[in-house]
Amino acid sequence: MIQRSAFLIARAVAALIFLLTWGYGVTTYSPFAFDMFVRPQLFPQLATFVAWHHVWFWVALGLSAATLIPEVMGPRRGPAFWTTVAYLMAMAGLGCYLTVTPYLATIGNGSRSLAVVPGALVPIVWLAIIDHLSVAKAWRDRATDDATGQQPLLTSCVLTGVLLWAVHLLRAWLVVGYPDHAAPALDAVWTFVLDVGALLGVYVVFSLASAIASATTRAFAWEYALGTVIIAASIAELFRRIVLPAFSFTSGDAGAIAAALGVTLALMWSGLRLRGTPCRAGGGFASLLSIADPHATPGRVLMLSGTSAAAALALSFVHQIDWAGILQSLIVLVEATLIFGLVLARQRGKDDGRWSLAVALTPPIAALALLLLLPVATTRLAAVTTDSRLDAAAVIERLPAIDGLASFTADRLIEQPRFDLAFYRELLAAETRQPALDPAVPSATFARPFVTAATTPPHVFVLVVDSLRRDYLSPYNPTVTFTPAIDAWARDSFVFGNAFTPYGGTWLAMPSIWTGSAVTRGWGRIFPRINALEPLITGAGYDFAINDFTIASLLTPETKRTFLNPEVPSVDTDLCENFDALQAHMSARTTSRPVFGYLAPMNVHILNTRVESPAGAGRYPGFYPPYASRLERLDRCFGTFVSHLKAQGLYDDSLIILTSDHGDSLGAEGRWGHQFFLFPEDIRIPLIVSLPKAQRLTVTTDLARVSFLTDLTPTLLSLLGQRVPDLGPLFGSPLFVPVDREPVPRRRDSFLVRSSYGSTYGLLRRNGRSLYISDLLNWREYAYDLRREPLGERQAVSQPMRRLSQAGITSHVARVDDLYRRR
Amino acid sequence: MSPRQAPLPVTRIALALGLLGLFYIALPIRLPATDDDRSSEGCLSLADRPPLTGPDALAQLERCRSAVPDDVELIADLGSAYEAVGRIADAEAAYRQVVALDPDDADVRVRLARLLISRGDTRAAAEHAAAALRVQPNRQAVTQLIHPPVTP
Numbered sequence: 001m002i003q004r005s006a007f008l009i010a011r012a013v014a015a016l017i018f019l020l021t022w023g024y025g026v027t028t029y030s031p032f033a034f035d036m037f038v039r040p041q042l043f044p045q046l047a048t049f050v051a052w053h054h055v056w057f058w059v060a061l062g063l064s065a066a067t068l069i070p071e072v073m074g075p076r077r078g079p080a081f082w083t084t085v086a087y088l089m090a091m092a093g094l095g096c097y098l099t100v101t102p103y104l105a106t107i108g109n110g111s112r113s114l115a116v117v118p119g120a121l122v123p124i125v126w127l128a129i130i131d132h133l134s135v136a137k138a139w140r141d142r143a144t145d146d147a148t149g150q151q152p153l154l155t156s157c158v159l160t161g162v163l164l165w166a167v168h169l170l171r172a173w174l175v176v177g178y179p180d181h182a183a184p185a186l187d188a189v190w191t192f193v194l195d196v197g198a199l200l201g202v203y204v205v206f207s208l209a210s211a212i213a214s215a216t217t218r219a220f221a222w223e224y225a226l227g228t229v230i231i232a233a234s235i236a237e238l239f240r241r242i243v244l245p246a247f248s249f250t251s252g253d254a255g256a257i258a259a260a261l262g263v264t265l266a267l268m269w270s271g272l273r274l275r276g277t278p279c280r281a282g283g284g285f286a287s288l289l290s291i292a293d294p295h296a297t298p299g300r301v302l303m304l305s306g307t308s309a310a311a312a313l314a315l316s317f318v319h320q321i322d323w324a325g326i327l328q329s330l331i332v333l334v335e336a337t338l339i340f341g342l343v344l345a346r347q348r349g350k351d352d353g354r355w356s357l358a359v360a361l362t363p364p365i366a367a368l369a370l371l372l373l374l375p376v377a378t379t380r381l382a383a384v385t386t387d388s389r390l391d392a393a394a395v396i397e398r399l400p401a402i403d404g405l406a407s408f409t410a411d412r413l414i415e416q417p418r419f420d421l422a423f424y425r426e427l428l429a430a431e432t433r434q435p436a437l438d439p440a441v442p443s444a445t446f447a448r449p450f451v452t453a454a455t456t457p458p459h460v461f462v463l464v465v466d467s468l469r470r471d472y473l474s475p476y477n478p479t480v481t482f483t484p485a486i487d488a489w490a491r492d493s494f495v496f497g498n499a500f501t502p503y504g505g506t507w508l509a510m511p512s513i514w515t516g517s518a519v520t521r522g523w524g525r526i527f528p529r530i531n532a533l534e535p536l537i538t539g540a541g542y543d544f545a546i547n548d549f550t551i552a553s554l555l556t557p558e559t560k561r562t563f564l565n566p567e568v569p570s571v572d573t574d575l576c577e578n579f580d581a582l583q584a585h586m587s588a589r590t591t592s593r594p595v596f597g598y599l600a601p602m603n604v605h606i607l608n609t610r611v612e613s614p615a616g617a618g619r620y621p622g623f624y625p626p627y628a629s630r631l632e633r634l635d636r637c638f639g640t641f642v643s644h645l646k647a648q649g650l651y652d653d654s655l656i657i658l659t660s661d662h663g664d665s666l667g668a669e670g671r672w673g674h675q676f677f678l679f680p681e682d683i684r685i686p687l688i689v690s691l692p693k694a695q696r697l698t699v700t701t702d703l704a705r706v707s708f709l710t711d712l713t714p715t716l717l718s719l720l721g722q723r724v725p726d727l728g729p730l731f732g733s734p735l736f737v738p739v740d741r742e743p744v745p746r747r748r749d750s751f752l753v754r755s756s757y758g759s760t761y762g763l764l765r766r767n768g769r770s771l772y773i774s775d776l777l778n779w780r781e782y783a784y785d786l787r788r789e790p791l792g793e794r795q796a797v798s799q800p801m802r803r804l805s806q807a808g809i810t811s812h813v814a815r816v817d818d819l820y821r822r823r
Numbered sequence: 824m825s826p827r828q829a830p831l832p833v834t835r836i837a838l839a840l841g842l843l844g845l846f847y848i849a850l851p852i853r854l855p856a857t858d859d860d861r862s863s864e865g866c867l868s869l870a871d872r873p874p875l876t877g878p879d880a881l882a883q884l885e886r887c888r889s890a891v892p893d894d895v896e897l898i899a900d901l902g903s904a905y906e907a908v909g910r911i912a913d914a915e916a917a918y919r920q921v922v923a924l925d926p927d928d929a930d931v932r933v934r935l936a937r938l939l940i941s942r943g944d945t946r947a948a949a950e951h952a953a954a955a956l957r958v959q960p961n962r963q964a965v966t967q968l969i970h971p972p973v974t975p
Contacts (some may be wrong), residue, residue, distance in 0.1 A: 152865035204842045360835070364842050368849055379855045392854050417856030492959070497927070700962040704927030740963045745930070747896055750871055766870050766896060771927075787925075800867050808871075 004276065009192070010063040013129070015061035015268060018123050020049060024104060026257060027056020027336075035108035035524055036507045039553065043377055044569040053104040054610040061091045064127055072136060087126045093819035117257060120137065123265040128264075131271025138274075147210045147219040148283030151591045152357055156344040157203040158363070161196035163343070164336055167308045168195070168403035171315075182398055183389045186378065190280070190395050193374055194406035197367040202340070204364050205230060206285060210726070213284065223284030228270040232287075236262030238333070246324040246433075246758055246777060247519065270550025277794025286348055289341030303342055311335035315404070320610040320672040324758060324777055325400065325407075327368040332404035371413065393417075401670040411778060423806045431759055431776075439522050439820035443726050446516040446532035446713060455720035457540040458692040459654040460644075460716065461597040464513065464548075465575065465634070466506060467605045467674060468660035468776035470490075471688040471790035472610055472623060472631055482620060482632040485639025486658065490688050492696075493656075496735070498768045499687035499707045501662045504678045505756025509661035509709055510600070516713035518730040520820045532713045540720060542596035545585050547578045550600070564599070571608070575601035576637035583644055594653075603634045606664060606673040621821055652693035653665070653717065657712060659687045668791075676758025678773045680784055680791040683753050683762070685709070689735065695719060699736035702743035706751065706768035711735050731821055752812035763808045772797070772805035870896035870966065880904055895925045914938060922951070929955035929965070936968050 014207050019185035024046065027033040041047050049056065064087075071084040097103075107113045169188060181350035209230060209789075239258035249257065273288055292303055312333050318327040375392045382390040396414060399407035470476040474487035475495045502508040502518065511519045514533045523530070531554075538559050545562040546552050552563060564581040565573065578599045586595055602608060609626040620628035645651040663682045665671035674682050687707060691699070699719075710732030714724045716735035726733065726744075729751075733744045746767065753762040759776035771792065773782040783801060786792035866887035869875065875883060884901040891897060902917030918935035921928055932955040939948035952968040958963060 071892075201846065204839055204846070208836060208839035208843065211832045211839055214835070215832035357838075360838055361842070365845070368846060372849060372852055373850055375854050396854075412849050414851045415851045417854045677906075697961055700959055702959050704925075704929065704958045739961045743959060743962075744966065747928075747930075748871055748873065766894075767925075769895075800865075803845060804867050804871075 006439075007067050007275075008272070010067050010273065014060040014064040014127075015124055017056050018120050020058075021053065021104065021116060022120035022261070024050060025107070025113050025120055027247075028107055028109055028113035028250055029117055029253075030110050030247055031236060032507075032757070034113075037108075039218075039549075040121060041352070041549065041570050044571065050104045051102075054098040054102045057098050058095050060123070061088075061095055064091075064123065067127075068130065069688070071130060073159065074707070078133070079136075080130055083126070083130050083133055087123075087130060090126075091123060097140050102486065107601050110741070118260055121260055128271035129265035131275050132267075135274045144582045146283065146351075146353075147213040147223045148206070148285050150207070150355050152283075152347030152351050153206055153210065153285070153346070154203055154359060154363060155350075156340060156347050157199040157206075158196060160336065160340040160343050161199035163304070163339060164199075164405055165192050165195040165403065167404060171308075171312050174401040183395070186381075186390055187395060187398060187402055190374065190378075190410075191399065191403040191406040193367070193370045195400075195403065197371050197413075198405060198409040199336075199340070200364045200367040200810055204342065205311045207360065208808075210285070211651075218290040220284045224270070225284070225289050227288040228284050230398045231269065232262040232266035234262070235265050238330070240509075242329065243323070243326050244327060248461075248757070263766075286341070290345035291338055291341060292345075300342070300346060304339060307335060307338050307342070317565075320606060322672070323675055327550060328404050329408050332408060336405055341382070368722075372476075374766075375414065375584050375693075386807075393680050397669070401661045405426050414475070416780060420806060422801065424774070424779060425776070426810065427761065427813065428759060428776055430817065439520050439526055440795050441526050441529045442517075442819045442821075444731075445530045446717065446724070446727070446731065447530050447535060448532070450535050450720075451722060452539065455721070456540070457594050457720050458596075458695075459650055460542070460656060461595075461656045462513075462712070463600070463656070464510070464598075464600045465604065465660050466666040466685060467602075467662065468631075468662045468682050469627075469681060471681070472628065475684060475688060477790055479622065481752055482504075482623075482628050483635040485635045485642065486688070489637070489642050489690065493688050493690035494701060494703060494709050494735075496687040496689070496703055496705075498704055499659070500683050500709075500751075500753065500768060501660070501685050502676055502708050502710060502751065502753055503756045504662050504676065504682050504753065504760065506600075506661045507756040508754070509756060510548070513661075513709045513712050514551055516710050516717075516732040518729070518800070518816050518819065519814055524554055527551075528556055528686075533716070536713070536717060536720065536722070537596050541593050543589060543591055543593040544596045546583055546598045547573055547581075548598060548600040549573070551598075557565075571602055571605070573601045575634050576600060579641040579644075582665070583641070600661070603630050603635075604664070609666075610672075612791075614629055627664075655692055655716075656690045657688070659712070660685045661709070674775060676755035676775070677759045678753050678755060678760050678762040678771075678775075679782070680771065680786055684786070684791070685772075690714075691719070691736075696737075698739060700739045700741075700743060701736045704767070705743060706746050706749075706764065707735060708732060718722045730815055751813070752809060752816070761809045761813070763805045763812070765805070765808070772801060772809075773811060774806065853890050859909055866890045866894070866897070869900070874900045874903060881908065890951070894923055895921050895928065898924070899928070899934075902931070906934075911942070913939065926954065927958050927961075929958040931959075933965055933968065940968065 024038075028038055037043065038046070057062065068084045071080050072088075101467070103112075104116065107116060132389055168646050169191065183543070206227075209226035210223060211218045213226060216222045238257040239261055240254045244254040244258060270288065314331045315328055318331070319574075320388070354776065378390060378392040378395060380393075382388065382392070387393060392414075393416060396407075396410050399410055472480060472483070473490075474480045474483045475490035477498070481486075501509045502512055507519075508519050508523070511523045511527060511531075514527075515523075515530045516532050517530065519530075528534075534555055536542075544560065545564055547564040552766055554563065559687075562585055564585070565577050567573070568577065578601055582595075582597050582599070604627055609624070609630060611626075619625070642656075645654055662674050663684055664674050665677055665679060665681050668679075668681060671677060671679065711734070712732070714732045715735040718724045719736060729749060735743075737743055751764040751765055751768075753771075754760065760773065761776070762773040764771055769785065769787050771782075771784040771786055773784075775781065781797050781798045781802070783805075784792040784797040785795050864942055869884075869887060874880075881901075881904045884897060887894070887897055888901060898917050900923045902914045902921065905911070905917060906916035907935055915938055916934065918931050918938065921931045922935060925931075932951040936948040936951040936955070939945070939951065952965050955965045956962065956969075
């Protein structure tokens with residue numbers, strides 16, 4: 001037992017190291033993921049892993065070699081022996097090469113990373129081949145075994161579905177907390193039908209595999225092999241359709257990467273199962289899928305409850321940082337597979353060899369009929385009772401919080417009404433065409449040489465607080481009590497009440513500030529030629545201090561800058577430390593040049609607020625305490641900085657902008673973080689500007705006009721005396737104009753908002769009061785009336801609204817494509 | 824059908840494939856749609872276009888007002904159209920409705936203030952101008968409503 005456990009732990013650690021290497025290769029190969037995660041070193045642990053990769057490789061090799069001792073030391077010199085020797089020699093050679101030339105640390109986004117993607121999977125496949133060869137004889141001995149019987153298979157599927165349904169409902173009630181405005185009885189019916197229906201789908205697929213195996217003389221081996229193929233195909237399809245699109249992989253790449261991973265993981269699992277399972281009666285599926293085969297009832301119950309408890313624990317750990325629900329889906333699917341395997345193993349020996357047409361057909365057809373009828377019946381029920389909670393779409397939206405498996409099944413099997421497939425396909429095709437990750441420089445930009453102004457430019461401090469929500473700031477929400485300093489400062493500043501980020505997520509939002517325009521994926525390649533803020537900073541002779549991990553590395557090397565707190569990793573950047581460093585820089589300098597400070601701290605980013613201690617939760621009623629408490633500290637530092645400027649006599653000559661690159665979802669309707677979201681809490685941002693005293697009465701603005709991050713650079717250019725041309729709807733415009741002019745009207749314009757990271761698009765209309773969202777990842781759509789503070793009100797999507805909004809999105813996407821000449 | 828020994832594998836394979844085919848044909852399921860109010864068709868997009876002009880503008884705007892009763896831009900356009908044909912009371916009512924729906928629409932407040940001044944209600948005009956100034960601070964066109972420039 002101990003030997004077996006040690007074997008599994010060694011293999012698991014080795015596989016983890018190889019898979020992490022693979023994951024790094026994939027992340028680096030994707031221009032999007034590289035720019036987003038790797039280049040800004042969003043996860044410092046990943047950088048450490050890469051730096052020490054050669055050491056980790058030796059650890060993996062050592063552990064895997066330890067598991068191969070029986071093959072090397074055994075009496076036989078068969079294929080397993082020679083394959084093992086070849087593995088050890090090849091890997092040792094590779095280890096020596098990596099030690100001399102650490103490869104992983106040298107790859108960037110490009111073809112070198114492509115070698116890592118399949119390469120990292122080779123050791124896992126090799127080990128799997130050794131495992132299979134080691135038990136080849138046992139396979140041959142099983143040649144005459146029967147396939148899995150009809151009754152055990154059906155019983156296992158139904159029982160697994162019912163078990164998962166019960167466990168998930170219990171989890172929702174007892175652990176997670178049942179969602180508000182739910183309809184528990186209806187939800188229970190829906191989840192039951194979806195869970196059991198999904199498992200009956202599995203029943204049909206496994207019945208087919210079992211029938212094919214029965215047609216051969218080696219039913220056990222064939223069933224086992226076909227089961228492995230089903231696992232490989234399932235993993236590949238899961239990654240191709242769900243995981244990889246969330247990281248902007250195009251269809252061809254996604255297919256190849258997913259297929260390789262599916263085959264690798266399935267082979268690895270198959271090999272480990274073969275090594276661990278004494279081949280016994282009951283068919284190949286049970287041998288392949290069951291992680292253990294305890295005979296006693298307590299052991300069975302322990303394994304089942306342990307699997308569910310582990311899944312619950314894993315879900316509670318990842319739900320705040322999950323990306324597109326991917327981890328939660330994977331956890332639920334692994335849980336379902338393991339429970340299915342355990343239940344199937346218990347059915348061994350219960351096959352009486354009989355077969356019934358009714359048993360073959362009735363359960364799947366009944367499940368299909370229920371699946372077809374349920375939405376219709378639910379919609380009727382909602383219409384009769386006029387209770388919106390009973391609406392089928394409302395039930396489906398509640399599913400993720402109640403039952404992950406049912407939600408996963410519903411996402412695959414149920415479409416929203418009047419879903420315009422052509423629209424979604426066209427947009428996705430436009431995204432796939434974006435290997436135009438090599439965009440061209442637009443013919444018109446705000447990037448132009450700075451014309452020296454007659455007057456001395458003011459100090460400028462641009463504070464882009466990552467994930468800062470407007471409704472957590474007193475100037476926007478009178479119930480907020482924890483931002484008094486920002487509140488006091490805002491009273492003699494301009495508070496823009498209708499500001500949005502054009503991009504959900506930092507990666508596109510940040511360059512949109514610097515360019516003053518719509519940007520496209522691949523913007524980094526042309527950034528020096530569309531960057532409009534940098535010429536202002538250099539042209540106006542600013543003493544430039546920055547702390548930012550999206551833009552700073554792409555600035556022109558000649559631009560002199562002081563990088564504040566360089567030792568602090570991206571995710572830990574702190575406004576308080578930034579202010580201290582900035583003040584120290586300003587005090588120590590000998591020049592009288594004005595200062596341009598650009599800070600993008602991560603104080604309230606989900607990666608930080610999720611680990612904040614819940615202490616003092618009662619101090620922030622109605623708000624998410626970890627977020628509010630960090631914001632309260634940030635506010636104090638902001639107040640101290642403003643006081644410092646005033647004490648130094650600098651405040652009246654300073655222009656301060658406080659904004660954020662996007663908002664954040666803090667648990668509303670089960671959503672966390674910003675991901676690929678464009679919900680009101682994600683795209684509505686604070687925008688507060690205080691002007692130098694000399695300019696406060698000489699300009700006007702429209703504080704209620706819909707405004708965007710793209711307006712910031714045109715505003716700075718304008719306030720510093722530059723002529724700012726009207727470049728059209730894809731560009732920003734100055735927020736301030738001379739008092740005798742009319743602020744640029746926008747009430748009749750529509751604006752595209754899109755996710756930086758996923759295929760989600762939105763359209764803002766009617767001065768930002770109307771928001772329509774198309775989520776191409778989940779094939780969902782939403783509409784909001786944003787008049788109601790703080791976050792607007794969800795609306796039903798009417799057909800006229802859908803048509804108008806989808807036409808607007810298509811038109812805007814085409815305009816951006818035209819701007820960067822990608823089509 | 825009573826239980827019996829399994830038929831030939833080919834039959835079972837055909838059955839399973841048939842079931843999968845049935846699933847493929849029946850899925851995905853589309854949720855039933857509720858009937859949309861189509862009366863707003865064509866009116867929603869008015870807010871995204873330049874204001875209507877021409878002889879039919881007023882009639883079209885009035886028709887759309889009942890279809891999308893809380894469309895601020897549409898009602899503001901209607902106010903302008905009323906003003907253009909001299910229906911001042913209707914224009915004032917339309918502007919007041921806009922201000923009720925969107926108190927931060929400074930442009931309409933200015934239009935309303937001008938209209939109020941023209942009929943001598945300077946106090947009410949000053950209130951709207953002050954509200955407009957909160958949204959558009961320092962804007963000369965608004966400050967001049969409160970403090971008109973002295974003509975030499």
